Amino acid sequence: MAKSKNAITMPVATRTTTIKSIDCNSTLGFKGDKAAAQVLLTALNAEMAELQNTLYAEHKHKVLVVLQAMDTGGKDGVIRKVFSGINPQGVKVISFKAPTSVELDHDFLWRVHAAVPAKGDIVVFNRSHYEDVLITRVHKWIDDKTAAKRMRQINNFESMLAEEGTTILKFFLHISKDEQKIRLRSRLDDPTRAWKFNPLDLEERKYWDAYQAAFQDAISHTSTAHAPWYIVPANRKWVRDLAISTVIVEKLRSLKLKYPEPAEHLDAVEIED
Amino acid sequence: MAKSKNAITMPVATRTTTIKSIDCNSTLGFKGDKAAAQVLLTALNAEMAELQNTLYAEHKHKVLVVLQAMDTGGKDGVIRKVFSGINPQGVKVISFKAPTSVELDHDFLWRVHAAVPAKGDIVVFNRSHYEDVLITRVHKWIDDKTAAKRMRQINNFESMLAEEGTTILKFFLHISKDEQKIRLRSRLDDPTRAWKFNPLDLEERKYWDAYQAAFQDAISHTSTAHAPWYIVPANRKWVRDLAISTVIVEKLRSLKLKYPEPAEHLDAVEIED
Numbered sequence: 001m002a003k004s005k006n007a008i009t010m011p012v013a014t015r016t017t018t019i020k021s022i023d024c025n026s027t028l029g030f031k032g033d034k035a036a037a038q039v040l041l042t043a044l045n046a047e048m049a050e051l052q053n054t055l056y057a058e059h060k061h062k063v064l065v066v067l068q069a070m071d072t073g074g075k076d077g078v079i080r081k082v083f084s085g086i087n088p089q090g091v092k093v094i095s096f097k098a099p100t101s102v103e104l105d106h107d108f109l110w111r112v113h114a115a116v117p118a119k120g121d122i123v124v125f126n127r128s129h130y131e132d133v134l135i136t137r138v139h140k141w142i143d144d145k146t147a148a149k150r151m152r153q154i155n156n157f158e159s160m161l162a163e164e165g166t167t168i169l170k171f172f173l174h175i176s177k178d179e180q181k182i183r184l185r186s187r188l189d190d191p192t193r194a195w196k197f198n199p200l201d202l203e204e205r206k207y208w209d210a211y212q213a214a215f216q217d218a219i220s221h222t223s224t225a226h227a228p229w230y231i232v233p234a235n236r237k238w239v240r241d242l243a244i245s246t247v248i249v250e251k252l253r254s255l256k257l258k259y260p261e262p263a264e265h266l267d268a269v270e271i272e273d
Numbered sequence: 274m275a276k277s278k279n280a281i282t283m284p285v286a287t288r289t290t291t292i293k294s295i296d297c298n299s300t301l302g303f304k305g306d307k308a309a310a311q312v313l314l315t316a317l318n319a320e321m322a323e324l325q326n327t328l329y330a331e332h333k334h335k336v337l338v339v340l341q342a343m344d345t346g347g348k349d350g351v352i353r354k355v356f357s358g359i360n361p362q363g364v365k366v367i368s369f370k371a372p373t374s375v376e377l378d379h380d381f382l383w384r385v386h387a388a389v390p391a392k393g394d395i396v397v398f399n400r401s402h403y404e405d406v407l408i409t410r411v412h413k414w415i416d417d418k419t420a421a422k423r424m425r426q427i428n429n430f431e432s433m434l435a436e437e438g439t440t441i442l443k444f445f446l447h448i449s450k451d452e453q454k455i456r457l458r459s460r461l462d463d464p465t466r467a468w469k470f471n472p473l474d475l476e477e478r479k480y481w482d483a484y485q486a487a488f489q490d491a492i493s494h495t496s497t498a499h500a501p502w503y504i505v506p507a508n509r510k511w512v513r514d515l516a517i518s519t520v521i522v523e524k525l526r527s528l529k530l531k532y533p534e535p536a537e538h539l540d541a542v543e544i545e546d
Binding site for chain 2: 092202206
């Protein structure tokens with residue numbers, strides 16, 4: 001397919017990519033405006049719905065999308081904008097909350113493994129096993145040695161999933177500290193969104209630099225060929241949505257999905273009255 | 274709200290309602306055509322998306338939608354048409370397959386209970402615990418006494434769910450035997466849908482009358498005020514989708530959902546730079 005002049009380019013994060021080097025306000029080379037992006041996103045939504053239908057029918061590939069971000073980074077917005085229009089039967093969203101006491105009595109990958117996609121499924125993780133090397137690390141509930149061990153365990157776990165047919169795409173929605181302030185303020189002032197305001201978010205905001213460092217370390221150590229991290233400039237919601245949708249659709253296209261071959265001679269099947 | 278001239282009326286099944294008395298081709302008094310129905314459905318989709326958002330925010334009510342039908346009855350189609358456009362985070366679709374050996378080692382409600390909606394959730398059952406008084410009964414894997422016991426157990430179970438805040442809506446998608454033949458044929462002839470064809474469907478079709486009798490008995494004994502059955506004329510897909518969407522949206526409206534009150538003085542909250 002020829003690249004349109006409105007092509008968007010999303011580089012995979014590598015071991016040497018720094019979060020700081022990515023401009024949260026970037027438009028990723030997109031030449032159009034917000035309205036033009038919306039037109040493209042609508043087309044990508046329709047294509048994703050069609051690709052998902054084939055993925056489900058083929059019953060071969062498994063797709064896992066991981067969303068991580070600072071508070072107000074836009075995880076919920078991505079789910080609503082990028083995955084709306086898809087058959088709800090083919091997309092499962094798993095929101096990982098603070099672990100329960102039963103979950104804490106197991107290894108940190110236990111509850112995650114239980115939720116990974118089966119053949120034909122798309123599963124979206126709203127937060128994930130990465131919290132176990134993020135919030136835990138920022139608050140020093142685990143030391144660096146434990147964090148390093150967990151990142152190694154994550155790589156082995158994701159490698160196994162990939163070997164067994166899972167396509168893994170991980171997105172860090174990258175907003176600036178100023179943008180978070182604007183979003184927290186706007187949440188407070190909107191009666192349909194004020195319920196999302198959590199006073200604890202203000203406490204977490206004080207650890208901004210420690211979170212950025214923990215994200216940097218996690219992304220550097222766990223962005224692999226089979227489970228790449230994308231650092232998504234997310235101050236502009238329309239860039240964020242278009243970028244993520246583009247990556248997912250291009251990946252699904254590359255799987256060369258196809259409807260299963262029907263058994264031969266289906267046209268000879270007799271259906272009784 | 275004033276009834277529009279295009280109002281559709283979906284009566285709840287009662288103990289004396291017979292499936293046979295419902296015309297599979299009915300338009301339920303709808304005066305418009307398919308295109309007019311599509312306009313209404315699109316508006317209902319948007320309203321359902323908004324209501325779901327409030328349901329999720331309020332975090333109080335639980336909503337369970339049960340879909341049952343003969344093969345090709347349109348369960349997958351309903352999920353795609355009625356629930357598309359809703360935030361995928363707020364709707365979970367659970368497809369119950371033939372039970373595993375572990376599931377069979379438990380009571381028949383065990384796997385079902387594990388999947389019911391939590392506060393703020395909409396869960397759609399694509400097949401359900403009703404299979405345990407349908408296919409099982411048609412093939413005489415259980416006797417009438419066991420079926421009667423299970424229906425009593427289902428009523429007690431659903432009553433408990435309702436008492437604990439679950440709104441339950443059950444839909445039987447009612448197609449005619451002729452319509453099923455047309456749909457099986459069309460599935461065979463369409464390369465994008467031939468994969469859905471299962472030769473066993475032709476075997477099950479031979480038990481049509483026994484299935485209708487089992488559905489009749491199940492609906493008669495389990496349509497209650499807190500968990501009503503709706504018998505949906507489903508030969509016309511647009512009538513089916515419009516009818517189900519109407520019932521769900523009217524029910525959600527009746528819950529008087531509202532966004533939680535924000536804590537007072539949110540406007541006085543200071544956000545540090």
